[in-house]
Structure formats: C-alpha cells, structure tokens
Amino acid sequence: xxxxxxxxxxMQFTLEDVLGFTHEELDSxxxxxxxxxxxxxxxxxxxxxxxxxxxxxARIDTQTGDVTTAPGFKDAYANYRDGGWNAVPFDPDYxxxxxxxxxxxxxxxxxxxxxxxxxxCPLLNQGAVEAISAHGSQDLKDTYLExxxxxxxxxxxxxxxxxxxxxxxxxxxxxxxxxxxxxKISGQKIFITYGDHDMAxxxxxxxxxxxxDAPDDVKGISLFVVPKFLPDSGARNAVKCIxxxxxxxxxxxxxxxxxxxxxxxxxxxxxxxxxKYMFTMMNNARLSVGLQGVAIAERAxxxxxxxxxxxxxxxxxxxxxxxxxxHHPDVKRMLLEMRSCTEAGRALTYQAALALDxxxxxxHLLTPLVKSWCTDMSVSVASLGIQVHGGxxxxxxxxxxxxxxxxxxxxxxEGTNGIQAADLVFRKMLRDQGTLAxxxxxxxxxNMSPDHQDDMQPYLNDLTDLIKAIGAHKDIxxxxxxxxxxxxxxxxxxxxxxLSRSAIxxxxxxxxxxxxxxIESITFFIxxxxxxxxxxxxxxxxxx
Numbered sequence: 112x113x114x115x116x117x118x119x120x121x122m123q124f125t126l127e128d129v130l131g132f133t134h135e136e137l138d139s140x141x142x143x144x145x146x147x148x149x150x151x152x153x154x155x156x157x158x159x160x161x162x163x164x165x166x167x168x169a170r171i172d173t174q175t176g177d178v179t180t181a182p183g184f185k186d187a188y189a190n191y192r193d194g195g196w197n198a199v200p201f202d203p204d205y206x207x208x209x210x211x212x213x214x215x216x217x218x219x220x221x222x223x224x225x226x227x228x229x230x231x232c233p234l235l236n237q238g239a240v241e242a243i244s245a246h247g248s249q250d251l252k253d254t255y256l257e258x259x260x261x262x263x264x265x266x267x268x269x270x271x272x273x274x275x276x277x278x279x280x281x282x283x284x285x286x287x288x289x290x291x292x293x294x295k296i297s298g299q300k301i302f303i304t305y306g307d308h309d310m311a312x313x314x315x316x317x318x319x320x321x322x323x324d325a326p327d328d329v330k331g332i333s334l335f336v337v338p339k340f341l342p343d344s345g346a347r348n349a350v351k352c353i354x355x356x357x358x359x360x361x362x363x364x365x366x367x368x369x370x371x372x373x374x375x376x377x378x379x380x381x382x383x384x385x386x387k388y389m390f391t392m393m394n395n396a397r398l399s400v401g402l403q404g405v406a407i408a409e410r411a412x413x414x415x416x417x418x419x420x421x422x423x424x425x426x427x428x429x430x431x432x433x434x435x436x437x438h439h440p441d442v443k444r445m446l447l448e449m450r451s452c453t454e455a456g457r458a459l460t461y462q463a464a465l466a467l468d469x470x471x472x473x474x475h476l477l478t479p480l481v482k483s484w485c486t487d488m489s490v491s492v493a494s495l496g497i498q499v500h501g502g503x504x505x506x507x508x509x510x511x512x513x514x515x516x517x518x519x520x521x522x523x524x525e526g527t528n529g530i531q532a533a534d535l536v537f538r539k540m541l542r543d544q545g546t547l548a549x550x551x552x553x554x555x556x557x558n559m560s561p562d563h564q565d566d567m568q569p570y571l572n573d574l575t576d577l578i579k580a581i582g583a584h585k586d587i588x589x590x591x592x593x594x595x596x597x598x599x600x601x602x603x604x605x606x607x608x609x610l611s612r613s614a615i616x617x618x619x620x621x622x623x624x625x626x627x628x629x630i631e632s633i634t635f636f637i638x639x640x641x642x643x644x645x646x647x648x649x650x651x652x653x654x655x
Contacts, residue, residue, distance in 0.1 A: 119143075122220070127139060128620070129612050130213075152220035160184060160229065160363075164362065167182060171645040178365045180309055185310050187229065188232070192263065193519045196233075200214075206256075212468050214465040223402060227364075228361045228362065230406075233398075233511060235265070239392070240256065240390075241391050241392060247379050254342055258312075267303055267304065267315070268303075268396070269317060269319065271300065280328035284321065286322050293375050293377060294322075296335055296371045306365065307339070315340055318335045319333070319335075325382075330413075349371065349372045349373050350369060352365070354367070359519055361517050402460050405460050405600070412446070415496040418509070419446060420437050421435060449499075451632040456481075459602065463478065480598060483531035484599060484602030493515035493517075497512060529595060537594075541570070545581065548601075555608035596651040599647045610633045610636050611637065
C-alpha cells in the first residue's frame with residue numbers, strides 16, 4: 112500500500128490558477144522547485160515515521176522531567192532544521208527566508224499530512240516567533256528570534272490550567288517581580304504541546320501569568336518568556352515537565368503538564384496585556400490548525416484510495432466480474448466526498464494565506480471558517496476513510512484508524528469550534544453589521560463559473576439574508592445558538608464558490624487527467640455536499 116505523497120500539483124494549481132497568487136521574486140518554476148523539495152522530506156523522511164511514532168509515543172523520565180521523542184524524530188527534525196524549512200515565512204533580519212505565507216502554507220501542509228505529531232512542534236514554534244516579533248522588546252527579539260527561526264530552539268504556548276480550560280480569566284499562575292527586572296513564575300500549565308523534548312537545544316515557553324497587582328479576570332493577565340535554559344548562563348531554569356498526557360491520538364507529540372517553580376521569566380510588552388498578545392499566537396495557530404485538517408484529510412483520502420484500488424471484493428454490476436472496491440458506486444461516492452471536501456478546504460485555507468500576506472482584513476473573517484470547518488471536515492473524512500476499509504479500517508494495523516484518532520483533537524484545541532462560531536458571529540459580523548462578510552460574498556459571486564450561477568445563487572441569497580438578520584438581532588443567546596450552523600453554511604458555500612472558480616481555471620490545464628479529476632470533484636461537491644448548507648441555513652434561521 113502506498114504511503115503519503117504531497118499533492119503538489121493541486122497545491123500549486125490552487126495557489127496560482129485559482130487564487131491568482133503572484134510574487135515578483137517567485138516565478139512558477141521556483142514555486143515548483145520549493146514544493147518538490149519539501150515533498151521529498153515529507154514523503155521520504157516524515158511520513159514513514161508516522162505509524163511508528165503513533166505506536167511508540169514520547170517517553171518521560173519522571174525524575175528529571177526530560178522527554179524523549181519517538182525513534183527517528185530527533186534525526187528527522189535535524190534534517191528539517193538544517194534544510195532551512197523552519198525559517199520559510201520569517202523575518203530575514205533574524206535569519207528567516209521572508210517567503211510569503213502563501214508558500215509557507217503548502218509547505219506546512221506537507222509536514223502535517225506526512226506526520227501530524229511531528230508537525231505540531233514547528234506549528235507551536237511559529238506562534239512563539241509571531242508573539243515575540245509583534246510584542247517583544249528589542250532585547251527579547253535579539254535574544255530569542257534567531258534561534259527560534261532557525262529551529263535551533265523551539266517555542267511553546269503555555270496558556271491554560273486545570274481549573275481554567277478555555278476560560279482564561281480563571282488562570283492562577285503567578286509572576287512576582289525580581290529586583291533585576293525579571294520575574295519569578297510559579298504555577299502549573301496543562302496540555303502544553305512539545306513542552307519538553309530532545310529535538311532542540313532549548314525550549315522557549317510563552318507563559319500567561321498574573322502580576323501581584325493584576326486586575327481580576329482576563330484584564331489581569333501578562334505574557335512572559337520563560338526559557339528552559341537561561342541564554343546568558345546556560346543554567347537550567349526552574350521549569351520542567353511533570354507528566355505526559357495519554358491521548359486518543361497524536362501519540363508521538365508530547366503533551367505536557369508543566370511545573371514552574373519560581374522560574375525566571377521576562378515580560379513581553381506591557382503588563383496586563385497578555386490576552387491581547389496571546390491572540391497574536393492564537394490567530395496564527397488557528398489558521399495552521401485548519402491547515403492541519405486539510406492535511407490529515409488528504410492523508411486519509413490517499414490511504415483509503417490506495418486500499419480501495421487494491422481490495423478485490425464483490426462483482427461489477429456491469430460485467431459480473433470480481434472487481435476492486437473502488438468500482439462500487441457507494442465506495443466511489445465516499446472517495447469523492449473525501450477528495451472534494453479536502454480540495455474545498457485547501458482552497459479556503461490558501462485564500463486565508465493570501466489575505467494574511469496582503470494585510471486584507473478578510474483574513475479575520477476566514478480564520479474561524481478555516482479553523483472550524485476544515486477541522487470538522489477532517490474528522491468526517493478520516494471516518495469515511497475507515498468506512499472505505501470496511502472491517503479492516505477498525506483494525507489498527509491498516510493505519511486508517513490513526514488518522515481519525517489524530518484528527519479528533521483538531522476541533523478542540525486553539526479554541527473549540529463552538530468558540531470559532533461565536534467569534535464569527537459576535538466579532539466578525541455584529542461589530543460591522545456584516546459588512547465584511549457581505550463584501551466577501553460579493554467577491555465569491557463575481558468570481559465563480561457562470562455554469563454554476565443557477566446552482567449557487569439561492570445559497571448566496573439565503574446566506575446574505577441570514578447575515579443581515581444576524582446583524583440586526585439583539586438576543587445574545589439566540590445568536591449563540593445560531594452561530595455554528597451559520598458558520599458551517601458559510602464555509603460550505605464559500606468552498607463551493609472557490610471550487611467553481613477552479614472550474615474556470617482548470618479548462619486550460621495542460622494535464623487532461625488532472626483536469627478531468629478536478630471537474631469531477633467540483634461537480635460532486637456542488638451537487639452532493641453543498642446541499643447540506645441548506646439545512647444549516649434553516650437551522651440558523653430557526654435559532655434566531
């Protein structure tokens with residue numbers, strides 16, 4: 112059975128032909144070369160470690176708190192780091208390559224698709240780089256950014272605590288001032304991805320904690336840098352992992368309980384501004400989590416397709432001969448759903464990357480759509496992958512179950528999908544009475560294929576009416592109840608419109624097999640997946 116092969120052709124088609132990405136320093140041949148090189152590392156080194164990492168997991172020395180990653184991970188990370196891949200989207204002043212997010216997203220999709228447990232390490236590091244870059248002092252930038260960007264060091268996000276969950280107003284970690292301008296950080300943090308590991312020389316924790324004079328609730332949170340090893344002396348700081356979570360999936364990614372026992376910390380920005388600074392990390396991470404959803408859906412699809420092409424069972428209704436199961440209509444339907452939903456999610460996510468690069472406020476609207484819909488989609492696609500395998504999908508040895516187990520965390524972390532829906536309705540619609548959302552709907556309408564106008568127009572009209580109704584509504588509880596079906600309808604309609612745009616672009620494609628497959632995906636999504644938006648629209652309207 113074949114393993115993961117990054118879909119570089121669809122990645123580049125989506126970026127350049129569908130979304131119109133251009134860059135003065137990156138011609139099409141250069142983009143192809145970048146994606147091909149990343150593909151080699153993902154396919155040849157990271158993907159083969161996916162199953163073994165799942166089986167072995169990370170291990171902790173309970174005496175020292177030191178964590179050892181699964182076999183092969185340390186060497187693979189060294190090759191990833193030494194290849195310069197960690198530096199792709201970051202500031203050249205600190206050793207970054209300065210490439211746009213529109214290129215970084217396809218590259219990152221490969222790491223996540225090849226080995227999501229591995230890909231979580233650079234994902235969290237990315238958030239730390241963004242937070243220090245945006246809010247740190249010049250001294251913090253000079254001390255930490257070069258090594259974080261190169262990947263010599265890695266970063267973490269230490270946000271929640273056992274009693275807090277998503278309610279960060281309940282945080283109790285303390286930050287006591289020292290005479291030298293540093294702070295003594297005390298408390299415990301849970302669910303810290305790569306809170307400790309053996310792949311980097313130092314681990315830089317971004318920690319939310321309260322100063323002694325902090326106001327109550329979220330207004331009293333500050334953000335601190337707490338390194339595992341102090342950069343000036345190399346001394347071990349008073350922070351360590353005291354336990355690893357035993358999780359449903361992502362077994363090779365160490366999810367740590369971290370204990371800060373008077374550890375030395377350095378404040379980021381101004382006191383009591385930690386929540387604001389945190390969202391620099393969170394918003395970046397939310398798009399990346401949506402990208403993880405696309406990536407693992409692609410991996411599950413490839414796995415299911417390969418099995419279906421090899422598994423001979425049942426007879427053809429046309430010839431009466433025994434055939435591989437990919438010939439059976441119901442299996443074809445499942446595979447088409449997996450592929451078309453993945454391609455819709457890829458287009459939506461890459462569009463967010465382009466908006467991030469251009470500074471278009473559209474990225475704020477797309478972030479909850481990408482994070483929520485693409486992650487829910489990944490769980491559905493991974494579940495279908497098990498179904499394609501039949502009873503063998505329920506057996507761990509076939510590998511299909513891992514994708515469902517791994518994907519199940521995606522709708523939960525970096526803000527649950529219910530939080531994403533509330534963000535869409537209250538922060539992205541009510542604040543401007545839906546102006547940005549309606550602008551986006553207009554752009555979708557203007558750029559889709561004329562062949563799909565009749566199919567799409569009723570959905571766009573109903574979505575427009577719903578957004579206007581939300582903008583005029585005053586009942587917070589009713590709006591909260593309507594938020595998730597509103598988001599799901601919006602994402603399905605946006606995904607369908609972007610696939611419709613693909614139908615125009617693919618007409619001139621040089622590869623007839625790719626073009627035929629793409630048209631098949633587009634047609635299936637619009638005819639069989641998009642109608643689900645109608646139910647979501649009705650549900651949302653009934654909730655108001």
